[in-house]
Amino acid sequence: MNKDTIIRLERIVKNFPVGTGYFTALNNITLKFEKGEFAGLVGPSGSGKTTLLNIIGSLDTPTEGKASIMDKSLIGLSHKESAQLRSKHIGFIFQTYNLLPVYTVYENVEFTLLLQKVPLSERRKAVMEALEWVGLTDKVNSKPSMLSGGESQRVAIARSMVKKPEVVLADEPTANLDSVNSHHILQTMKKLNEELKVTFIFATHDEKVMQYLSRIISLADGKIVGDTINPNHGSNAQ
Amino acid sequence: MIAFKLAYRNLIGAGLRTWLNVTVLSFAYVVIIFHQGLIDGWHRQGLLDLKAWEVGGGHLWHPAYNRYDPITFQDSHRNIDDKLIKKFNEGQIAPVLVVQASAYPDGRLISVILKGIAPRQEIVSIPTRYLADNNAVNAVIGTRMAKLMKVKEGDNILIRWRDKNGVFDATEVHIIKIFKCDVPSVDNGQIWLSLENLQKMTGLVNEATYFILSESYNEGKTDEWKFIPPSYLTRELDEIIRSKRGGGMIMQGILLIIALLAIFDTQVLSIFRRQREIGTYIALGMTRPQVIGIFTVEGAAHSVFAALAGAVYGIPLFIYLAKYGISFGFGDMGLTLADTLYPYYSLELIFWTVLIVVLAATIVSYLPARRIAKMKPTEALKGKLQ
Numbered sequence: 001m002n003k004d005t006i007i008r009l010e011r012i013v014k015n016f017p018v019g020t021g022y023f024t025a026l027n028n029i030t031l032k033f034e035k036g037e038f039a040g041l042v043g044p045s046g047s048g049k050t051t052l053l054n055i056i057g058s059l060d061t062p063t064e065g066k067a068s069i070m071d072k073s074l075i076g077l078s079h080k081e082s083a084q085l086r087s088k089h090i091g092f093i094f095q096t097y098n099l100l101p102v103y104t105v106y107e108n109v110e111f112t113l114l115l116q117k118v119p120l121s122e123r124r125k126a127v128m129e130a131l132e133w134v135g136l137t138d139k140v141n142s143k144p145s146m147l148s149g150g151e152s153q154r155v156a157i158a159r160s161m162v163k164k165p166e167v168v169l170a171d172e173p174t175a176n177l178d179s180v181n182s183h184h185i186l187q188t189m190k191k192l193n194e195e196l197k198v199t200f201i202f203a204t205h206d207e208k209v210m211q212y213l214s215r216i217i218s219l220a221d222g223k224i225v226g227d228t229i230n231p232n233h234g235s236n237a238q
Numbered sequence: 239m240i241a242f243k244l245a246y247r248n249l250i251g252a253g254l255r256t257w258l259n260v261t262v263l264s265f266a267y268v269v270i271i272f273h274q275g276l277i278d279g280w281h282r283q284g285l286l287d288l289k290a291w292e293v294g295g296g297h298l299w300h301p302a303y304n305r306y307d308p309i310t311f312q313d314s315h316r317n318i319d320d321k322l323i324k325k326f327n328e329g330q331i332a333p334v335l336v337v338q339a340s341a342y343p344d345g346r347l348i349s350v351i352l353k354g355i356a357p358r359q360e361i362v363s364i365p366t367r368y369l370a371d372n373n374a375v376n377a378v379i380g381t382r383m384a385k386l387m388k389v390k391e392g393d394n395i396l397i398r399w400r401d402k403n404g405v406f407d408a409t410e411v412h413i414i415k416i417f418k419c420d421v422p423s424v425d426n427g428q429i430w431l432s433l434e435n436l437q438k439m440t441g442l443v444n445e446a447t448y449f450i451l452s453e454s455y456n457e458g459k460t461d462e463w464k465f466i467p468p469s470y471l472t473r474e475l476d477e478i479i480r481s482k483r484g485g486g487m488i489m490q491g492i493l494l495i496i497a498l499l500a501i502f503d504t505q506v507l508s509i510f511r512r513q514r515e516i517g518t519y520i521a522l523g524m525t526r527p528q529v530i531g532i533f534t535v536e537g538a539a540h541s542v543f544a545a546l547a548g549a550v551y552g553i554p555l556f557i558y559l560a561k562y563g564i565s566f567g568f569g570d571m572g573l574t575l576a577d578t579l580y581p582y583y584s585l586e587l588i589f590w591t592v593l594i595v596v597l598a599a600t601i602v603s604y605l606p607a608r609r610i611a612k613m614k615p616t617e618a619l620k621g622k623l624q
């Protein structure tokens with residue numbers, strides 16, 4: 001086994017109950033991700049991108065097949081174990097940012113460290129560092145409602161990165177952003193991917209995102225229909 | 239810790255709805271504490287009055303004596319032995335002789351109870367010192383009795399009674415003093431004479447029906463006399479207090495339930511509206527019990543805010559009422575009840591009220607939050623449940 005393989009998926013099937021029968025959202029998916037990849041799941045709406053990302057993030061379980069992250073099986077985890085896994089090793093970035101509206105920028109980023117009971121001084125340092133990565137040190141005390149979409153997503157990136165996770169899962173992170181902001185956050189993520197060797201997996205149908213991906217996995221109707229290395233990734237970045 | 243901070247922020251952030259809930263719940267606190275405090279104050283005052291005017295440290299009764307049944311009076315007196323005389327001289331006991339009689343104020347007939355009491359006694363507050371002169375038949379009566387008989391100090395009234403042989407006798411008694419007290423049972427229907435006079439009038443020389451004991455009396459019971467503890471003598475008041483307390487609880491319960499329903503409703507709504515937030519908590523690595531904890535604390539925090547809000551307007555109100563009392567102008571209801579009641583707010587009352595309300599608020603906050611345990615984070619993140 002390659003010890004740099006961080007995620008393994010074998011013959012993943014996901015069925016959703018619909019009416020009396022079921023709908024197959026993922027059909028026999030076998031995939032591996034290496035540490036430090038900047039990969040993306042692309043495909044039309046309904047092709048199963050989010051479903052697959054949720055399984056990798058241990059927010060959902062496959063109907064059939066094997067899945068593991070860092071050699072830890074995702075099958076049969078208790079709620080507590082999967083919470084632990086997400087808290088320590090997996091960062092999420094959502095299309096809708098999902099910041100806690102009652103918390104300041106600083107507190108939003110600090111949140112996952114509080115969950116892990118990181119001591120105050122360490123926490124402060126890590127939060128400020130993460131806000132530096134995304135260039136928001138001047139907004140520490142702002143509330144999410146006062147931020148632009150691009151700024152909000154940068155806070156979400158800082159929040160997902162502050163715990164230095166192994167994997168960051170980003171579901172349509174640019175869908176609500178204009179072109180300038182999309183490029184800005186993609187550049188930020190690409191930089192963090194290179195500097196911190198964090199594995200990024202996107203789900204997207206945004207051309208702008210694809211430009212940055214080093215690997216593009218195409219899904220259609222719950223099946224993998226393409227898995228290619230993107231030779232000129234980053235070349236077109238502004 | 240996280241839960242408390244989040245709860246605080248979310249509640250402040252929720253604005254009007256939070257303050258409505260908090261206001262209603264703070265009313266519940268204030269009304270419960272006000273009403274229970276009023277009843278506690280009445281009880282305390284009533285017990286003090288009873289002790290001061292009637293009960294002392296308990297009684298010693300002739301075994302046949304029943305204060306509610308005048309038929310028993312004829313056969314419930316006996317000789318005061320030397321031991322008891324000694325106790326009386328030490329100020330430990332006050333002998334009382336009870337005789338049934340009729341009074342004829344203005345020619346009307348009123349059934350009365352004559353009570354002969356040693357004028358020197360200082361155990362109860364009845365102004366018996368006015369009865370010291372045994373050359374005249376002087377009497378002290380309470381304001382209720384004075385009103386009933388339409389007499390004033392200085393008036394004379396005719397009374398008629400049977401002596402020990404059952405022979406009727408009659409005399410004029412001189413009302414030397416009218417006293418005011420909040421204990422109806424030493425006032426209504428009672429005419430207080432000196433013990434010696436009543437003994438002479440009835441031929442029951444050196445006899446008594448019961449003794450009022452001082453607080454320091456600790457002789458225990460004797461064969462001739464039955465010890466009646468203070469708790470027996472105050473049980474009527476205790477009974478009334480119990481029923482008043484119960485009656486108040488219905489109203490307080492309804493108010494509390496309204497407040498709790500408002501919190502419950504808020505919880506249901508906020509859990510429904512904040513699904514995406516719930517999904518985010520789980521994605522960030524919180525366990526479901528932790529998320530339930532956040533929402534439970536948030537709902538329960540209403541009760542803490544309400545306690546603070548209630549304190550802001552309740553404490554000045556309570557202090558004012560405890561100082562100046564509340565005048566209800568009840569008139570006479572035959573209850574041991576002063577004209578002005580001074581509510582009494584014990585720490586115990588406040589502690590239990592806060593504890594019960596916080597507990598109840600926690601439960602109604604927890605119940606809807608349990609739903610989170612069954613939520614799928616993937617669905618919650620879409621914000622599309624239900």
Ligand SMILES: Nc1ncnc2c1ncn2[C@@H]1O[C@H](COP(=O)(O)OP(=O)(O)OP(=O)(O)O)[C@@H](O)[C@H]1O
Binds near residue numbers: 018024051
């Ligand atoms: N809980 C569910 N119950 C039933 N069907 C579901 C459920 N979740 C997803 N599906 C179906 O599974 C399929 C894949 O959904 P998924 O959300 O993974 O698509 P996607 O590729 O992310 O699409 P999009 O680009 O629109 O986000 C869709 O057809 C969807 O309707």
Ligand SMILES: [Mg+2]
Binds near residue numbers: 049203
């Ligand atoms: Mg999707």
